[in-house]
Amino acid sequence: xxxxxxxxxxxxxxxxxxxxxxxxxxxxxxxxxxxxxxxxxxxxxxxxxxxxxxxxxxxxxxxxxxxxxxxxxxxxxxxxxxxxxxxxxxxxxxxxxxxxxxxxxxxxxxxxxxxxxxxxxxxxxxxxxxxxxxxxxxx
Amino acid sequence: xxxxxxxxxxxxxxxxxxxxxxxxxxxxxxxxxxxxxxxxxxxxxxxxxxxxxxxxxxxxxxxxxxxxxxxxxxxxxxxxxxxxxxxxxxxxxxxxxxxxxxxxxxxxxxxxxxxxxxxxxxxxxxxxxxxxxxxxxxx
DNA sequence: TCACAGTTTAGAATCATTCTAATCCCGTTG
DNA sequence: CAACGGGATTAGAATGATTCTAAACTGTGA
Ligand SMILES: [Mn+2]
Ligand SMILES: [Mn+2]
Ligand SMILES: [Zn+2]
Ligand SMILES: [Zn+2]
Numbered sequence: 001x002x003x004x005x006x007x008x009x010x011x012x013x014x015x016x017x018x019x020x021x022x023x024x025x026x027x028x029x030x031x032x033x034x035x036x037x038x039x040x041x042x043x044x045x046x047x048x049x050x051x052x053x054x055x056x057x058x059x060x061x062x063x064x065x066x067x068x069x070x071x072x073x074x075x076x077x078x079x080x081x082x083x084x085x086x087x088x089x090x091x092x093x094x095x096x097x098x099x100x101x102x103x104x105x106x107x108x109x110x111x112x113x114x115x116x117x118x119x120x121x122x123x124x125x126x127x128x129x130x131x132x133x134x135x136x137x138x139x
Numbered sequence: 140x141x142x143x144x145x146x147x148x149x150x151x152x153x154x155x156x157x158x159x160x161x162x163x164x165x166x167x168x169x170x171x172x173x174x175x176x177x178x179x180x181x182x183x184x185x186x187x188x189x190x191x192x193x194x195x196x197x198x199x200x201x202x203x204x205x206x207x208x209x210x211x212x213x214x215x216x217x218x219x220x221x222x223x224x225x226x227x228x229x230x231x232x233x234x235x236x237x238x239x240x241x242x243x244x245x246x247x248x249x250x251x252x253x254x255x256x257x258x259x260x261x262x263x264x265x266x267x268x269x270x271x272x273x274x275x276x277x278x
Numbered sequence: 279t280c281a282c283a284g285t286t287t288a289g290a291a292t293c294a295t296t297c298t299a300a301t302c303c304c305g306t307t308g
Numbered sequence: 309c310a311a312c313g314g315g316a317t318t319a320g321a322a323t324g325a326t327t328c329t330a331a332a333c334t335g336t337g338a
Contacts, residue, residue: 021304023316043295058318063295077221082326084294085221097260106261114255118273119247121236125275132271134257136264160335162285182326197287202326221295223325279338286333297322307312 018072025057029065033075039089040078040105041066046087078105080133095132108134157211164196168204172214178228179217179244180205185226217244219272234271247273 011030012022020026032049033039041049047062066087069075078086080098086105093110115130150169151161159165171188172178180188186201205226208214217225219237225244232249254269 021315023304025317060296060319061317064317079221080218082216082218082224097264099264108258112256112258114253115271116253116255117251119251121273121275122245124278125236125238126278128274128276130271130273132254132269134260134269135267136260137267139263139265160284162335164286199288199327200286203286281338282334282336284333284335287329287331289329291328292326294325295323298318298320300318302315302317304315305313308310 014074018069018074020068020072025061026065026068028053028055028057029062030069030074033069033089037089038107040086041089042084042086042103044084079131080105080135095134097134097136099136099138101138108132153213157208157213159207159211164200165204165207167192167194167196168201169208169213172208172228176228177246179225180228181223181225181242183223218270219244219274234273236273236275238275238277240277247271 009027009031011027011034014034015022015026015030028050029046032046032053033041043059043062043066046066047057047059050057050062066075070077070087073091075087075089076091078088078096080086080096081100081103084103088105090107095108095110095113097106097108098104099106113132115132118127118130121127148166148170150166150173153173154161154165154169167189168185171185171192172180182198182201182205185205186196186198189196189201205214209216209226212230214226214228215230217227217235219225219235220239220242223242227244229246234247234249234252236245236247237243238245252271254271257266257269260266
């Protein structure tokens with residue numbers, strides 16, 4: 001049957017757990033982002049999607065939300081294109097194929113690629129993360 | 140003992156060989172870029188540098204030139220920061236450390252890092268290049 | 279020296295992203 | 309349940325890197 005009165009949905013719980021007030025906008029965006037696994041969105045694509053679903057959310061809020069989710073560890077930012085930022089619902093260790101002509105990102109599971117021989121960083125610096133981007137083109 | 144009349148300098152030769160007319164601006168910029176090896180510049184940093192050297196070159200020309208040099212294979216573009224584009228005088232196979240807080244790129248020679256296990260791209264796509272960015276932070 | 283295609287450039291335009299400051303609303307209190 | 313307070317949303321302006329436009333300039337071959 002339907003939701004009981006006390007049910008708030010997984011999205012709400014997830015947001016609360018992340019220390020974010022579950023507003024109508026955040027719940028809607030989280031619903032779209034985390035319904036299916038492993039999504040890669042831009043602010044604009046997510047705004048188009050939520051708007052297309054008949055929900056009114058400003059682009060500024062989409063930007064705010066993407067950054068807050070990232071800060072909270074729910075998303076991670078992927079830098080592959082000089083023109084726009086991508087946000088990834090897969091926060092685990094993994095890499096990407098990137099098809100620049102279509103702005104498409106495809107996950108490569110973390111265990112798949114092995115990076116060996118990374119030298120020690122210069123004194124005073126420590127490694128934050130190692131990103132691998134496999135740039136592909138239409139054949 | 141100075142240059143003879145027929146001497147035009149290496150920069151000019153390099154530009155001609157790349158099919159680019161050796162204008163005053165291009166010769167100046169090429170001089171700064173290729174005097175020492177392995178430089179990483181942004182349009183703004185290069186503009187500041189050429190301006191600081193007392194040479195008048197517009198920012199638009201710096202952008203034009205960086206793209207033309209890249210097109211000609213004299214530079215390669217490096218995408219590591221959502222905020223700005225870097226251009227690299229090292230066009231060979233190599234990877235980078237990137238210190239985001241200071242916008243600093245450091246080369247890692249191509250033979251140093253080995254990337255294994257890159258899966259075959261999805262049908263219809265072929266690999267263009269594999270970029271590795273080792274993101275570092277101040278300790 | 280001439281002519282012209284390629285170049286340069288000032289300034290406007292673009293575009294993603296951020297900022298402002300006014301309004302709104304979630305969660306708590308009484 | 310109504311009031312309250314601070315976080316959240318948002319329209320619109322602002323920012324900043326980059327690109328574009330159109331007019332002036334210049335390298336080069338004849
Ligand atoms: Mn759109
Ligand atoms: Mn500057
Ligand atoms: Zn991913
Ligand atoms: Zn480099």
